Amino acid sequence: xxxxxxxxxxxxxxxxxxxxxxxxxxxxxxxxxxxxxxxxxxxxxxxxxxxxxxxxxxxxxxxxxxxxxxxxxxxxxxxxxxxxxxxxxxxxxxxxxxxxxxxxxxxxxxxxxxxxxxxxxxxxxxxxxxxxxxxxxxxxxxxxxxxxxxxxxxxxxxxxxxxxxxxxxxxxxxxxxxxxxxxxxxxxxxxxxxxxxxxxxxxxxxxxxxxxxxxxxxxxxxxxxxxxxxxxxxxxxxxxxxxxxxxxxxxxxxxxxxxxxxxxxxxxxxxxxxxxxxxxxxxxxxxxxxxxxxxxxxxxxxxxxxxxxxxxxxxxxxxxxxxxxxxxxxxxxxxxxxxxxxxxxxxxxxxxxxxxxxxxxxxxxxxxxxxxxxxxxxxxxxxxxxxxxxxxxxxxxxxxxxxxxxxxxxxxxxxxxxxxxxxxxxxxxxxxxxxxxxxxxxxxxx
Numbered sequence: 361x362x363x364x365x366x367x368x369x370x371x372x373x374x375x376x377x378x379x380x381x382x383x384x385x386x387x388x389x390x391x392x393x394x395x396x397x398x399x400x401x402x403x404x405x406x407x408x409x410x411x412x413x414x415x416x417x418x419x420x421x422x423x424x425x426x427x428x429x430x431x432x433x434x435x436x437x438x439x440x441x442x443x444x445x446x447x448x449x450x451x452x453x454x455x456x457x458x459x460x461x462x463x464x465x466x467x468x469x470x471x472x473x474x475x476x477x478x479x480x481x482x483x484x485x486x487x488x489x490x491x492x493x494x495x496x497x498x499x500x501x502x503x504x505x506x507x508x509x510x511x512x513x514x515x516x517x518x519x520x521x522x523x524x525x526x527x528x529x530x531x532x533x534x535x536x537x538x539x540x541x542x543x544x545x546x547x548x549x550x551x552x553x554x555x556x557x558x559x560x561x562x563x564x565x566x567x568x569x570x571x572x573x574x575x576x577x578x579x580x581x582x583x584x585x586x587x588x589x590x591x592x593x594x595x596x597x598x599x600x601x602x603x604x605x606x607x608x609x610x611x612x613x614x615x616x617x618x619x620x621x622x623x624x625x626x627x628x629x630x631x632x633x634x635x636x637x638x639x640x641x642x643x644x645x646x647x648x649x650x651x652x653x654x655x656x657x658x659x660x661x662x663x664x665x666x667x668x669x670x671x672x673x674x675x676x677x678x679x680x681x682x683x684x685x686x687x688x689x690x691x692x693x694x695x696x697x698x699x700x701x702x703x704x705x706x707x708x709x710x711x712x713x714x715x716x717x718x719x720x721x722x723x724x725x726x727x728x729x730x731x732x733x734x735x736x737x738x739x740x741x742x743x744x745x746x747x748x749x750x751x752x753x754x755x756x757x758x759x760x761x762x763x764x765x766x767x768x769x770x771x772x773x774x775x776x777x778x779x780x781x782x783x784x785x786x787x788x789x790x791x792x793x794x795x796x797x798x799x800x801x802x803x804x805x806x
Contacts, residue, residue, distance in 0.1 A: 362482050363387040365406040367397030367428065368444065369415045373467075377410060380471055386478065394428040401432065406439075407485050408462075408478060413445040413453060422452040429456050438488065440481045440782070444469070458796060462782050476778025484782055498522060505529065510557040514550050515698045518688035524680060525554060531678045532558035537630065539615075539675050540653040542682030545724030548653040549613060551682050556609040561649050564608025569601045572614030580622045584629075586638040602635060606646040615675065616656035616667060627671045650675070685719040685726065695723060699730035703740070710742045717749050767802045770795070774804070 364386055366377045374390035381388040389404060391397035394415060401409070409432060413425030425443065432441055440462035445453040453464040462481050465474055501522055505511065509529040516522065531538065532555045540548045549568060556566045571579055585600030601610055612618075618626065629635045634645050652675050661667035685692065692714050696706060706714070710733070719725055733746040765773070765788045777783035785795040 361385070361387050362408075363389070363404060363406045364408045364410060364478065364482075365397065365400055365404060366390045366410045367394060368410075368412040369393060370412070373412070373444070377474075380475070381478065384475060384479075386482070394424065394431070397428065398431060398435075401435065407482055409439060409441045410478075411441060411443060413443055426452055426456060429459075429461060433460055438485075438492075440485055442477060442481070454796070457781070457792065462792075463780055473779055477780045480777055480780040480783040484786065501526070510554070510562075512550060512553045512557050514547070514554060515695050516688070516691050517694050518683075518690040520683040520688040521691055524551065524682055528554045528680055529558050531555070531680075533560055534678070535560060535649060536677045537649075537675050538651045538678045538680060539658075540651060540680045540682060542653075542655065543684045543722055544655050545722035546682045546684055547723050548655075548682050549611060551680060552609075552611045552651045552653060555651055555680075556611075556649070559609065559649060561608050565605055566609050566611065567601050567605035568611040568613065570613045572617040576617075576619040576622075579618060580625065581638050583622065584625060584635045584637055587640040597637070600635075600637065602629060602646050602648055603644065605648045607648075609649045609651060612650065612652040614654060614656075615652040616654045616658055616661055620666075620668070623668045623671050627668065627674060630671075630674050685722040689715055692719075692726065695726055696730055699727050700734055700742075703734040704737050704742050705740060706742050707744075709744050710747060713744045713747060713749060765790070765798070767804070770798060770802065770804060 362385075364381055366374055366388055368374050368377075368390070369392050371392070374392065378388040378390050389400055389406070391400050397409075397411065400406075411425060411428055411432070413422040415424040415428075422445070425445075429441060429443070432439065437460075441460075443453045443456060443461055443464040444467055445464050446467050450464075450466070453461070457464055463477055465477065498519055502517075505522070505526060509532075511525065514521075514525065516525065528551050538552070538555055540551055542548050552568075553566060556562060569582055574582060581598070581600065583600050583602060585598055585603055587597045625635060629646075629648075630650060633647060634643050636643055658667055658672050658676070662669045662672050685695075693706075693711060696711075696714060700706075714726075721728075729747055729749065732748055733742045737743065737746040769788065770784070773784040773787050774781075777787065781792055781795055781799075785792045788795065790798070
């Protein structure tokens with residue numbers, strides 16, 4: 361059952377609020393002094409506190425209420441607190457809201473408004489608690505994954521990347537081809553390395569070939585090797601990547617760039633484990649786990665006739681999708697810190713800009729941005745201008761101006777949420793402090 365702690369030295373106030381809340385299925389306890397309130401706070405662990413601003417008959421300064429609020433905040437930083445204030449303490453109440461109080465209500469209060477405020481804040485507190493529980497569950501999953509598997513130094517904190525890595529570790533032991541999909545620069549090779557590190561051939565070599573980095577006429581020689589004189593410039597026999605990867609894993613990046621002739625030979629190796637070097641009639645046999653990767657739509661390439669359908673299904677026995685950095689923004693901060701490696705620190709403004717940037721180049725782009733920023737920053741502190749993201753910075757400023765809610769939007773949000781600033785701010789995508797600043801600018805009150 362939801363619970364509220366009321367701290368007020370007026371018995372009439374305490375009894376009235378206790379009755380009002382209990383009639384609406386909210387358990388309420390009353391404390392007559394700050395000392396009693398703090399003691400009950402430790403015993404009951406309420407979901408919300410309603411506290412008076414003044415506890416002395418000979419003063420209306422509100423100092424006692426301020427001290428009580430700070431004590432509550434120091435012990436329970438996430439606990440929502442509603443302030444009950446007379447007009448003489450209004451200025452202090454507003455200051456405390458800016459310092460983290462959930463809201464304030466003037467005495468005498470309106471029952472319906474108070475109930476709406478309490479209900480909304482309890483709902484918000486439950487949402488925040490569920491979010492925190494989700495984070496704790498995610499941390500537990502990440503710790504369990506680190507404990508059971510080798511993650512090859514992959515840095516992550518997001519649910520999206522956690523899910524991808526969990527699947528990679530789950531399928532690693534099966535000796536089946538894996539197709540890793542995702543945009544360029546997202547970390548497909550790192551995920552492939554995780555599969556290898558946890559596979560039955562982890563003791564063997566991990567050999568990589570980027571099929572998009574070589575001319576078509578050289579890819580086959582790289583894959584299968586070539587005898588001396590097999591083509592112009594082949595002055596001596598050379599080993600191919602399949603031979604180099606024997607007993608281990610061969611990672612074929614940008615597999616969609618493999619020419620059709622190479623696709624035929626690759627299909628044969630996958631089916632039989634056999635191949636011939638270019639210019640040779642001798643059949644060689646290898647045992648290799650093949651992991652391929654692509655940012656292309658291979659199904660569309662199959663429909664267009666540029667990629668063999670039988671090879672597609674042979675490679676795509678298990679598909680692992682690596683999300684873009686824009687889909688896992690929780691990874692931006694830890695990745696940035698990892699790339700900086702203690703060379704510099706991010707200022708809060710620079711960290712905010714990293715979250716606003718689109719990252720079309722994904723993790724690779726972030727790595728390059730961090731290298732540049734560490735080189736250009738002063739006194740080891742990276743500012744927004746050091747990131748080289750001026751276009752994103754300008755766009756973010758424009759978007760903030762365009763998206764900033766005006767008077768009508770703020771009034772509508774306050775009406776919708778019964779004057780509860782915390783809920784109105786959340787619906788507008790603002791912090792409470794930011795909403796209060798805008799309300800002050802427009803001459804609005806809750």
